[in-house]
Amino acid sequence: MKENVTKKSFGAKTLIYPTPVWIVCTYDHDGKPNAMTAAWCGVACSRPPALGVSLRKATYTHKCILDRRAFTIGVASEEYAREADYFGIASGRDTDKFKDTGLTPLKSALLDAPYIKEFPMILECRLIHHFELGLHTQFIGEILDVKVDEDKLTADGKPDIEKIRPMIYAPTVETYHAIGRQIGRGYSIGKNLK
Amino acid sequence: MKENVTKKSFGAKTLIYPTPVWIVCTYDHDGKPNAMTAAWCGVACSRPPALGVSLRKATYTHKCILDRRAFTIGVASEEYAREADYFGIASGRDTDKFKDTGLTPLKSALLDAPYIKEFPMILECRLIHHFELGLHTQFIGEILDVKVDEDKLTADGKPDIEKIRPMIYAPTVETYHAIGRQIGRGYSIGKNLK
Numbered sequence: 001m002k003e004n005v006t007k008k009s010f011g012a013k014t015l016i017y018p019t020p021v022w023i024v025c026t027y028d029h030d031g032k033p034n035a036m037t038a039a040w041c042g043v044a045c046s047r048p049p050a051l052g053v054s055l056r057k058a059t060y061t062h063k064c065i066l067d068r069r070a071f072t073i074g075v076a077s078e079e080y081a082r083e084a085d086y087f088g089i090a091s092g093r094d095t096d097k098f099k100d101t102g103l104t105p106l107k108s109a110l111l112d113a114p115y116i117k118e119f120p121m122i123l124e125c126r127l128i129h130h131f132e133l134g135l136h137t138q139f140i141g142e143i144l145d146v147k148v149d150e151d152k153l154t155a156d157g158k159p160d161i162e163k164i165r166p167m168i169y170a171p172t173v174e175t176y177h178a179i180g181r182q183i184g185r186g187y188s189i190g191k192n193l194k
Numbered sequence: 195m196k197e198n199v200t201k202k203s204f205g206a207k208t209l210i211y212p213t214p215v216w217i218v219c220t221y222d223h224d225g226k227p228n229a230m231t232a233a234w235c236g237v238a239c240s241r242p243p244a245l246g247v248s249l250r251k252a253t254y255t256h257k258c259i260l261d262r263r264a265f266t267i268g269v270a271s272e273e274y275a276r277e278a279d280y281f282g283i284a285s286g287r288d289t290d291k292f293k294d295t296g297l298t299p300l301k302s303a304l305l306d307a308p309y310i311k312e313f314p315m316i317l318e319c320r321l322i323h324h325f326e327l328g329l330h331t332q333f334i335g336e337i338l339d340v341k342v343d344e345d346k347l348t349a350d351g352k353p354d355i356e357k358i359r360p361m362i363y364a365p366t367v368e369t370y371h372a373i374g375r376q377i378g379r380g381y382s383i384g385k386n387l388k
Binding site: 005006007008009010011012013014015016017018019020022039040041042043044045046047048049050051052054056073075078081082083084085086087088089090095100101121122123129131133134135136138140142143144145146147148149150151153154157158159161164166167168169170171172173174175176177178179180181182183184185186187188189190191193194 | 199200201202203204205206207208209210211212213214216233234235236237238239240241242243244245246248250267269272275276277278279280281282283284289294295315316317323325327328329330332334336337338339340341342343344345347348351352353355358360361362363364365366367368369370371372373374375376377378379380381382383384385387388
């Protein structure tokens with residue numbers, strides 16, 4: 001039993017831990033590949049498999065997704081922390097972020113968007129809905145494929161989170177963190193609790 | 195420059211790292227508090243501050259949210275890994291999960307939902323939209339307040355992720371992980387990349 005601790009109120013804000021660090025990749029109207037970092041995102045549905053990414057209308061990527069009806073997600077690994085942060089600072093309106101970072105945009109064979117060759121885990125998404133929520137538009141992308149580097153798999157061929165090493169983000173305090181040790185298995189460690 | 199590595203295709207599935215482990219709390223029609231674990235969720239908008247949580251129609255919590263138009267989110271910390279897993283296994287239809295775990299439901303003063311007293315970080319959300327995406331309904335909740343235990347703050351009074359110790363989840367391989375070391379600051383480590 002935990003002793004009594006007072007809770008401090010922080011008010012009405014987007015302050016919650018953790019959020020992902022996912023890189024949204026698109027082509028612009030000239031076919032220039034672009035990449036942007038998003039933390040306002042998550043899986044949204046299992047059937048069809050879909051995820052949601054929320055972007056401000058002011059972003060360059062917002063228009064690109066509406067134009068091309070497609071985007072990819074690259075899971076930012078620790079190794080590319082600086083690049084991931086840069087993708088969230090610069091705008092594709094002003095610069096070519098792939099040239100700036102030296103990362104390689106590969107054209108998806110499934111849809112009209114590029115993905116980052118060097119990133120260990122990427123998802124190809126077809127736009128199926130978009131919802132105006134206020135400052136942000138939420139884009140729902142149907143996941144058509146998930147691709148993972150062969151050298152980032154477990155011995156039995158599954159994506160190994162400890163090799164992929166995705167980052168997480170802490171909003172408000174604005175820090176990136178690594179993932180830590182495995183705590184346990186889902187649908188397992190709580191089974192005999194009752 | 196990274197050498198060439200082939201990517202393996204996993205097909206159309208909700209396989210992406212990382213997802214959060216957030217506990218959705220509601221009252222049912224009898225006023226019984228209930229808690230359910232969700233990984234298909236994320237922040238959805240900054241103004242109004244809002245988050246999205248996707249639930250299958252078959253879940254008990256789905257109906258409770260529609261009835262009460264409110265829910266809270268508890269950020270599952272490592273300390274409560276077993277309870278968090280249990281909340282995702284059992285159904286409020288069959289059992290009282292608060293009684294089973296010994297955790298304490300406190301009534302929100304802002305809306306018609308309970309929150310978990312022992313959890314270090316909780317958010318109170320008012321339902322503002324729900325979207326039918328397929329197997330899952332996505333509930334968008336406006337965040338009315340964020341509350342954090344006083345003993346989980348940094349010296350300058352902000353929520354300390356290294357004290358809160360939220361878990362993350364790896365879908366498909368179904369493992370929970372701790373957060374690891376801080377990698378760097380947002381809008382900072384990538385600033386001089388170009």
